[in-house]
Amino acid sequence: MRTIMLRTMRVAVVAVFFVITLTAWAQAAALGQRAVLPNGLVLLVSEQRTVPTVAIRLLLRTGSMADPSDKAGLANLTGVLLSQGTATRTAPQISEAVEFLGASLDVAVGLETTVITLTILSKDLEVGLDLLADVVRNPAFRAEDVTRKIAEVQAGIQRDQEDPGTVSGQAFMRLLYGTHSLGTPLEGTLASVAALTRDDVVQFHRRHYRPDQAVLAVVGDVGATELRQRIEARFGAWQSSGPAEPLTSATPVIAKTAIRAIQKTVTQANINLGGVGIRRDNPDYYAVQVMNYLLGGAFSSYLIATIRDQKGWAYDVSSDFSSRKYNGEFAIAMQTKNEVADQAIAAALEQVRRMRDTPVDAAALKDAQAYLTGSFPLLVDTNAKIASWLASIEYFGLGLDYVDRYPGLINAVTVADVQRVAQKYLDAEKYILAVVADLKVAKISE
DSSP states (O other): OOTTOGGGOOOGGGSOOOOOOHHHHHHHHOOOEEEEOTTSOEEEEEEOOSSSEEEEEEEESOOGGGSOTTOTTHHHHHHHHGGGBBSSOBHHHHHHHHHHHTOEEEEEEOSSOEEEEEEEEGGGHHHHHHHHHHHHHOBOOOHHHHHHHHHHHHHHHHHHHTOHHHHHHHHHHHHHHTTSGGGSOTTOOHHHHHTOOHHHHHHHHHHHOOGGGEEEEEEESOOHHHHHHHHHHHHTTOOOOSSOOOOOOOOOOOOSOEEEEEEOOOSEEEEEEEEEOOOTTOTTHHHHHHHHIIIIISTTSHHIIIIIIITOOOSOEEEEEEEOSSOEEEEEEEEEEGGGHHHHHHHHHHHHHHHHHSOOOHHHHHHHHHHHHHHGGGGGSSHHHHHHHHHHHHHHTOOTTHHHHHHHHHHTOOHHHHHHHHHHHOOSSSOEEEEEEOHHHHTOOO
16 A cells, blocks of 8 residues: 555545436445444444445554554565465465455555455355454464565565655655654665564564454445354454554654755656645644645646646646645645756745635635535445445544535635635745656756
8 A cells, every 4th residue: 555655646535526416425325333342343334235245344553653663664564464374274275265256355554554355245255254354363474475575575665766756755755754654665675674574573463453453344235233243253252462552643844945856867757745734633624625626636726727737747746635643744746857847846836825825716616615525425336435434434533424524514615714724734935845857957956
C-alpha cells in the first residue's frame, strides 16, 4: 500500500466522476450493524443479498509507524509474510486454496493500518473464514520464507529508487518528517530490511496483531446473527497480550522553505510541493476537502485550468490533503518538462495565493458541493467498497450514520469557510519542495 506516492494523489471522495441516483443513495445509507466481541474485536456486518458473494476486510491499527526506529520496514515485511504459510498450510497450499475457491486474498500495509481482504462466494464462506483466521492468527514465518521475502522487498526498493515519481514523493516525506518513521519509506531501506530477522517479525506480530486493535467488516450474502457465531468460533479465542502500543505521531513545523533537488537524467521533472496538512478528526476537514477540490482536485480546478489547460506545462497536476488519524500532509504533485519546471512551480504557488487571497465564486462552490455529495455513494456501491468504508468509519470513529450526515457536512461549507481554511492551511511563502529532474535544465537548486 504506497500511501506516500504523492505524484498519484487524489482525495478519496473526488476519485469518481459520476452522479448517483437518489435510490442508490438510500441503499448506500443503510451500511450495517456493529458489535464488539468479548476479546475486543469490532465486528461490522452489512447484509447485501443481490449477489452470492461476501467481501471481508480485517483492519489492524498498526502499520509502518509502529516500526522501531532501527527496524524500518518491519511492519511491511510482517504483512507480506502472512500468506506465506501457517502452522498447518504452506504458501502453495494457501495459494491453491484461494484459486480453487475463486477467491482473492490480499494484504496491504500502510502508514497507520494493515488490512487483510478476502472476497469469496457465499457458499464457500466457512472455508474462507477458516483460511482467513489461520493466516492472521497462525502465520509460521518460516526462516526460508523470511529470507526469500527480504530479498523480494529489497528488489522492490531498488526498483523504486529508479522511479523518479517515487523518489520525489519519498524525498518530500523525508523533508517534512525528518527521522520520524513517516520520513522513511514504509518498505524500509536496503540496509534496514537486510538487518531484519525472523524473531523481529514474530515479535511484531505478537505485539500488534491483536483483537482489541482489529476491525472486521463483512459485507454480502450473509446474515448478521449467523455470521457472528461463525466469527466467534474462529476469532473468539484470539487474545491480546499486554496493553496496546499506541502509534507515535509527528508534528512538523515549517519555519522556512526547504528544497530537495535530486539530479536524474530524465525529460520530465517530478515535483511535490506542499507542507503540513490536517488530521482526519480536524473540525475543518470538510471545508478543506471543498477547498482542495477547487484548488486541484477537479478537472476545472485552479491548478489544472492554469498549468495544464492554459500553459500546457503538465498533463496531470493535482493537489491533495492526505488526512490520516495521526498526521496529514498537503501536496501539489505534477510532472512537467525540465525546461519549464521552475515556471510550473511558480504558477502553482500563484494559485495557492489566489486561493488564499480571493474568495471563490459562489457558483463554483455549489458545483463542488454537488459533485462531492453526488459522487459519494459510488464509494459504497459494491460489497468490497462497503466493507472498506465500514472499516474506515470505525477506524476514524465516524459512526454508522455517516453517509446520512455527509451531504449536510459538505453543503454547510461557505465561501468564507473556503477562504478561511485556505489562509489557515496553505502557505505559498514557506513550503516543502522535492524535485527529481535534470536540474541544470530545470534551473532548480537547493
